[in-house]
Amino acid sequence: MRRLILAALFGLSCSVARAEQPVLLHAAGSLRNALTEVAQAFEAAAKLPVKTSFGPSGLLRENLSRGEAAEVFASANMSHPLALTQEGKAGPVVLFARNETCAFARAGLEVTTQTLLARMLDPAVKLGTSTPKADPSGDYAWQIFAKAEALQPGARAALEAKALQLVGSPNSAPTPADRNGTGHLLATGAADLFLGYCTNALPIAREQPGQRMVRLPPALAVGADYGMTVMNGASINAYRLAMFILSPEGQRILARHGFTAPAAPREGS
Amino acid sequence: MAVALPPIRLLAAGSLRAALGEVAAAFEARTGHTVELVCGASGLLKQRIAQGEAADLFASADLGNPEALAEAGLAGPVVLFARNELCAFARPEVAVSPETLLALMLDPAIKLGTSTPKADPSGDYAFQVFARAEALQAGAKAALEAKALQLTGGWASIAAPSGANVYGHKLATGEADLFLAYRTNAEAITREQPGLQLVRLPAALSVRADYGLTVMAKASPNAGRLAMFILSRAGQEILAKHGFAAPTLPRDTN
Numbered sequence: 272m273r274r275l276i277l278a279a280l281f282g283l284s285c286s287v288a289r290a291e292q293p294v295l296l297h298a299a300g301s302l303r304n305a306l307t308e309v310a311q312a313f314e315a316a317a318k319l320p321v322k323t324s325f326g327p328s329g330l331l332r333e334n335l336s337r338g339e340a341a342e343v344f345a346s347a348n349m350s351h352p353l354a355l356t357q358e359g360k361a362g363p364v365v366l367f368a369r370n371e372t373c374a375f376a377r378a379g380l381e382v383t384t385q386t387l388l389a390r391m392l393d394p395a396v397k398l399g400t401s402t403p404k405a406d407p408s409g410d411y412a413w414q415i416f417a418k419a420e421a422l423q424p425g426a427r428a429a430l431e432a433k434a435l436q437l438v439g440s441p442n443s444a445p446t447p448a449d450r451n452g453t454g455h456l457l458a459t460g461a462a463d464l465f466l467g468y469c470t471n472a473l474p475i476a477r478e479q480p481g482q483r484m485v486r487l488p489p490a491l492a493v494g495a496d497y498g499m500t501v502m503n504g505a506s507i508n509a510y511r512l513a514m515f516i517l518s519p520e521g522q523r524i525l526a527r528h529g530f531t532a533p534a535a536p537r538e539g540s
Numbered sequence: 541m542a543v544a545l546p547p548i549r550l551l552a553a554g555s556l557r558a559a560l561g562e563v564a565a566a567f568e569a570r571t572g573h574t575v576e577l578v579c580g581a582s583g584l585l586k587q588r589i590a591q592g593e594a595a596d597l598f599a600s601a602d603l604g605n606p607e608a609l610a611e612a613g614l615a616g617p618v619v620l621f622a623r624n625e626l627c628a629f630a631r632p633e634v635a636v637s638p639e640t641l642l643a644l645m646l647d648p649a650i651k652l653g654t655s656t657p658k659a660d661p662s663g664d665y666a667f668q669v670f671a672r673a674e675a676l677q678a679g680a681k682a683a684l685e686a687k688a689l690q691l692t693g694g695w696a697s698i699a700a701p702s703g704a705n706v707y708g709h710k711l712a713t714g715e716a717d718l719f720l721a722y723r724t725n726a727e728a729i730t731r732e733q734p735g736l737q738l739v740r741l742p743a744a745l746s747v748r749a750d751y752g753l754t755v756m757a758k759a760s761p762n763a764g765r766l767a768m769f770i771l772s773r774a775g776q777e778i779l780a781k782h783g784f785a786a787p788t789l790p791r792d793t794n
Contacts, residue, residue: 316617317616349790362765362768362769363765363768363769363771363772363774363775364768364772364773365768365771365772365788366771366773366788366789366790367788494791496790496791498790500768501764501765501768505761506761507755507759507760507761507763507764509761509764510616510755510761510763510764510765510767510768511616511617511755511764513764513768514616514617514618514619514754514755514764514767515616515617517617517619517620517771517788518617518618518619519603519618519620520617521617533787533788534619534620534621534771534787534788535620536603536620536750537748537750
């Protein structure tokens with residue numbers, strides 16, 4: 272009997288200790304759907320809870336740099352996690368996903384890959400982007416503008432001047448939590464055309480019929496390498512989550528959400 | 541007084557010896573942690589770990605061996621960290637091209653070397669090449685399996701003189717005329733045994749190897765950090781330099 276009670280107490284204390292220490296995952300907003308699913312798969316496989324917080328990578332990086340408790344940081348670029356490494360706050364940075372930048376058009380806007388730059392420059396077209404520096408998505412939009420300069424002198428300054436920075440900064444008006452932000456901005460008329468990640472295509476197709484994704488012409492294409500790091504002082508469980516994100520199961524989930532998954536095994540292997 | 545931490549024990553496939561040796565040295569230089577690199581045939585290493593040999597990380601020439609440890613609860617998730625492919629190495633006097641390779645492999649006068657299946661993924665991959673040959677020529681699989689000399693990768697295999705590439709050594713001594721082995725041997729073989737030839741497998745026979753990395757369940761966070769370093773740009777650049785395809789190497793612009 273006594274042994275039974277002891278066993279029960281021991282079991283209880285173990286489960287309490289586990290429940291008290293979730294693995295902390297900070298991740299770019301563009302990873303919300305994919306990494307929420309990866310975190311759930313990890314919880315089921317490893318029997319370890321995960322606490323996620325999503326936001327623009329630049330803002331997350333500032334918070335982590337200031338000392339916010341964190342273990343795994345998954346960014347929409349390589350440079351934000353590399354900055355934490357260089358500050359001596361995090362370990363090596365690993366590429367775990369790739370994304371591309373696409374344009375999304377409101378229902379009814381006439382635009383193709385060939386006419387995209389002309390429509391972006393058209394004064395009658397409201398061009399939405401995220402916020403550079405705070406959010407890598409904004410940085411990538413600015414890289415597109417710089418590439419446009421090579422096709423059409425003056426394009427860069429014109430695009431930077433007209434771009435509406437609608438999301439990604441602490442001052443941005445919030446978009447509904449249950450809907451894709453880009454789709455929402457196009458549906459409400461805040462923008463006619465929006466430069467964002469191609470991985471928005473799936474939720475937009477589901478939530479906003481009529482809106483369209485437009486591929487950038489090769490001369491304007493900008494690719495995004497997503498980097499992940501584990502913060503100094505993190506538990507071994509944090510490394511386990513990082514490895515899970517890079518494992519075939521994690522990579523398959525990222526691929527299903529439209530990312531290029533570099534560490535996914537070949538089919539059939 | 542600082543207490544010296546125990547070294548991080550990295551058990552790795554023999555084909556990774558040179559590359560991970562360099563990665564480990566770079567990690568030691570950056571972090572001050574020491575790494576103990578132990579190399580062997582992946583299947584044998586898996587058995588040793590399952591039987592209780594101390595290990596913090598396991599870098600295997602396939603995904604199956606580390607996944608077996610993960611399923612047994614001994615290791616965490618398995619990550620594909622490098623790719624390799626099988627090719628053929630030939631003695632200088634053997635006239636061979638990708639087009640004539642299969643005929644030569646089947647030629648009774650040619651001694652065909654492979655590693656040992658099950659014990660060493662390199663042997664498994666060679667036998668996969670044999671299975672693919674069957675589609676090109678009926679009966680080829682059985683003929684190749686029967687004639688293949690399993691010269692490396694087994695418990696009882698005779699090692700090469702210390703420091704020498706084992707496949708180059710087996711070809712140089714005439715134990716084999718043709719050897720199916722990883723492409724990443726090319727650099728050492730060319731350096732140590734000038735005259736030996738490398739022949740790419742024709743597309744219909746080609747077999748690629750996905751290498752898997754895992755952190756053992758009881759390892760310290762430092763082992764996790766070494767795993768991340770192997771997957772980082774610095775680690776992946778070293779693997780690429782040694783002839784591996786490095787899946788998590790970022791674009792140059794980053």
